[in-house]
Structure formats: structure tokens, C-alpha cells
Amino acid sequence: MSKQPRSSDGRVSRQREPLPVEAAGTSSLSRRQFLRRAAAAGGLAAAPFIIPASARGQDGAVAPSERIVLGGIGIGGRGSGDLNWMMGEKDVQFVAVCDAKKSQREKVKKMVDGRYGNSDCATYRDIREFLAEREDVDAVLIATGDRWHALASVMAMRAGKDVYSEKPSCMTIAEGRAVVETARRYGRIYQTGTQRLSEAKFTVANELLRTGRLGKVHTVRAHIAPWDAAEMNYDWRPAEPEPSRDEVDWDQWLGPCPWRPFNAAYVRGGWRGYYDFHTSCIGEWGAHTFAQCQVAIGAGDTSAIEYQYVNNPTGDGMVTKFANGIKMILSRGNTWWRGSCGVRYEGTEGWVAVADGYAKPEVSSPALLADSQKLVEDYTARTRHPMSHVRDLFDCVKSRRQTVANPEVMYRSMTTVHAANICMWLKRDLKYDPVKEEFVDDAEANRLRSRAMREPWII
């Protein structure tokens, strides 16, 4: 995939410190031009050339030209899980990590180098430096906190990278729109981390609905996180001495968010629940479950049009409605399923419910599951989306087809998340026009569709 230099074992050469322009003499040359000139000068012909089998794509290895060169931005706990998953793909090679926290940079480097048996994983503190220097990187895994997901995605796509972004993938409706437009402008492949869209048991539920076996579907239920609240925290933690920029680049960590004094708890993960950093209990799991429901009911390219305020701190029980007449009800507890990120689809002929931890969906009639395997096989044959979310991304990086959780699916489902949050914050019913992308007759709600980014960040 990448056209950057690679070492003889087929791995991409580390380019942490580029040569000064004068010394390199290649600033305006493509790699091919450089190689051609170097070869003409005898530089490449001088050394004997032994190409190992792995570099030729033999011995079960993937040839370097077919490998996807991957970088990471903000790889913490969840991101490390993603990274392990991605590094398990034979055609993926991870080369560099960017993080505002030194300890995290080093932790990821240690993990990656340990896995590859070398010391090649490069580290970067500044995302701008990372994106500018690493032209060899084909795709990036973005697993920062919520506050950076959309901006980092847009910056990466402008730099020519394809993107896997953890969810919730935008802090505002405007950020989501920017992700869609940037991906479209540059023809970039993007996958949001709603991995249940690539899991068989959830796919069975969606296919039962799509194929009409539940009859006319009137209601879907979506799980929201049973911790935190829709009400947000605007306080600041007590100020603590700011570490050196190398240890924790606080300015970079805050990114586009309003400045506040440093407190180590934020960078240890204690940013959830704060308005500036988080999308509430609704965004925490709604990013998954709303996307699942919307894809299931054929609303992956739109958003809910009505939001019914509920007088509680969480949004539990909020009824939203789509233009096709289907209601989506937010549910915090385990009434309708057992386990996390549950969804339930109810039609005139039956229902299906599924959540994490299920071996197979629960259904109103066992007959609904008679051909589950075939439903999944037909789905993958029809859509060419495999039952692996990261594999789907990497297949699409190669084929340039749209992923299952593409920018539009992310944007439209996250718009429903944000609109539900805004409904809770303003404590009143709202109507949203997904075509005009604005709330109907509600100026205050419309003001909450975007937030000014802290300088110097521009999306």
C-alpha cells in the first residue's frame, strides 16, 4: 500500500528523524524518483541484495507492497485492544504512535516492538508533526478521548490517511458533518468503532428485521450506558502543577476544548461526565446502539426527527421517532436484554433482542433462528462486509469500498445521540430536520450543534 522505503525484512523503515532537506536532497522528489536517481548513481546497485521469503510474500506472509501501514493516535486501554486486534491481521504493520502522554507512547511502543521483535515503533507527541512526517502511514487508529476523535480524523484524512476512529466519533453535529465532508473530498476510507455492526449475533437481529420476519417493525429499543448521566459536569478539578510538555502535553491533550487547569485525573481517564470532553451516558453506548438500530431500520442515512424529553437525569425512556414512523426508545437498564449494548426490535409478527454476552439473539419464536447461519452468510455475500470490524476496514482500504460503519452512518447516528443529549439539556421536546440538518423552530438547540474550537485548531 505505502510507497515508503522498507527494510529488507519487509517492514517499513523508521522515519522518526527525517534528514535535513539539504542533506537528503529529496524534498521535492517522489520515492520512485529518488530510487531512480540513487540507482543511476550506483548507490543501490553496490550492495548484494537478498530478499527474504517473508518480504516476497511467501511463507504465509503478506508482501510489503500489499501491507497496510498503520499508525496510532491516542492509544490507551480501549485503543490497545483495537491495536492488538489490528496487529493480528497479517497484512497490517504498525509503525508509529502519537500521544500527548509520554507514558502511553512508551507503553504502546513497548507492546508493538515486543510483538515484532524489533525497536522500530516510532513515537510522536504532536499530531501535526506525526501527520506531516509519516507519509508512509496508510491508515490511522484514533482512540483518544471523545474530544479529539473528529478533529484527529479530519486532520488525518486531509493528510491522506484512512481512518478507524473509536466512538463516539464526534463531539457535536458540526464535527460529524466535517468528518463526512472530508472523507468525501479526499475519497478516504473511514470506519467508526461500532464493532457490533460486524458481529454475527447482532447481524442476525438486523437481518430478521430487514427480511420482514418480524412483520412491520414499529419499535426499536437502544441501550444507553448505565453509568454517568445525560446531565453534564461543568466544574473543574482542582489545579495541579502542570508536568513538562514531554511528560504530558496538556495543551495538546485539551486540543480543541476550552482551557482548564491541569489535573492528573483527567489524563488517567477521569474526563468522562464533563461537558467539554464527553457525550454523556447517551453517547457512551448510544454511539453503538443507535447506529445498530438505525442501520437495522434502514435509517443509516438519516436521524431521528422527534425527541421526547423525559424528566430524569439520564434520558432513560426517551422516545425518539424516525421519519419512517418507527420509534426508538432509549433504555438504561436490563429490562429488554441482559448484558451491555443491547438492542431489541419489535414488529407485528415478533421480536428479537441481543446484547453482548449472548451466544445468539433472544427471539419471540425459535423458528426465527432456524437459519441464522444462512442469514449471516447471505448478509456477507450481499454486502461484502465480513464479521470482523477491523477486517472490514482493511478490506475497504484495499478495495476503496465504503465500510459498514462509514462516515454517513457515524454522522447520522451521532446526530441522533447529540439531539437526544440536547433534548435532555434543554429539558424540552425537540424536532429535527435531517435534510436541513437543523432543529425545527428552536434557536437554542441550533446553537448547540457546534462549539467553537480553541485556537489554533480548525476543523
Add this chain to the structure above:
Amino acid sequence: MSKLIAVLESDAPHKEKVDACRQLGLVGTKDAVPVLAELLGDEKLAHMARYALEPIPDPVVDDALRDALGQVKGRLLVGVIASIGVRRDAKAVKPLVSLLKNADAEVVRAAAKTLGRIGGSEVADELKQTLADAPGALRPAVADACLGCAEVLLAADKRTEAAAMYQSVAQAELPKHFRVAAAQGAIQAR
């Protein structure tokens, strides 16, 4: 709202002023603009002033942001330019064009980005020239602005002008994804 304005005019602690700005972003009117405009040059509160100003649907906000273009520098100027871009203030084209020659590369990038968002024939000519003259480090940002401008032209059905913008990007020395974007755009502009 008058209470929020009073907080900003007082010696209240920084956090209270931050909260007041946040609230003004939700309920502020043109009456809040003068006090917020004063803060655009305040290192600690400039962002929150823009946070309040950006969503206020009154043209006096645009006047205030345009005025600030000549008064603030560095990061604060970048912020003001970004807010003008969010509001797509066409009256700001002339001062923004002059910032394309600013010595601060971040200011040039921001000005180009915002001009690309505003779009229009005059902007197109300026951005094409800037792209032609831009040093390597600035070229991707200016090219991105050109692509944005072309999209605005396309949306206004100015296909010939949009095609010319895409052509200028296609001809510039840029990474491959810019050429792909320009080729895609050129097809749409036909």
C-alpha cells in the same frame, strides 16, 4: 443575560467568566457582543469569547470579528479567522485575502481555510494564485482551501470556475490524495 454580561465586566474569578461565556453562547444577543469582542484579545478568555460569539445569530458578531482581524495576532488571530469561517462571513474576504501574505504560517493556513469555506469567484482567483506561490509546507493547506472553494462554486452551479479550481490543484506539486480529490471534483464539475 445582563447578569452574565456583568460577570464579564467584573473582577469575578476566571472560571466564573468562562461559565458566563458558555451561557452567553446559548442565550446571548447582540447586547452581549461588545463585552465579548473586548475579550478577543485576552489570552485567557479569547476562546471562550468566540465560544459565545460564534452561535449568536446577529451580524454585529461578524462586524466584531472582522474588526478583531486587525487587532489580534498569533494564535488569537487564528481563532478569530476560524470563527469567521464557521460563520462564512463574505464581507471578510478582503481582509482575509491580505492575511494570505502574513508572515505567520498558521495565520496563512487559517485564512486560506476560511476563504475556502466562504468561496466565490474573487476568493477562487486569490486562492489559485496563493497555491501557485505557496512554499511546500503551506501548499497542502492552501490546496485544501482550493478544494473547499471549488465545492462552494459547484454548489452554486458555477461549474466552469469550479473546474478551474480543481485543475489548479491537479497541476500543483502535491501528495497523491490531492490529485485524487481534484480528479473526483473535476468529474463532478463536468
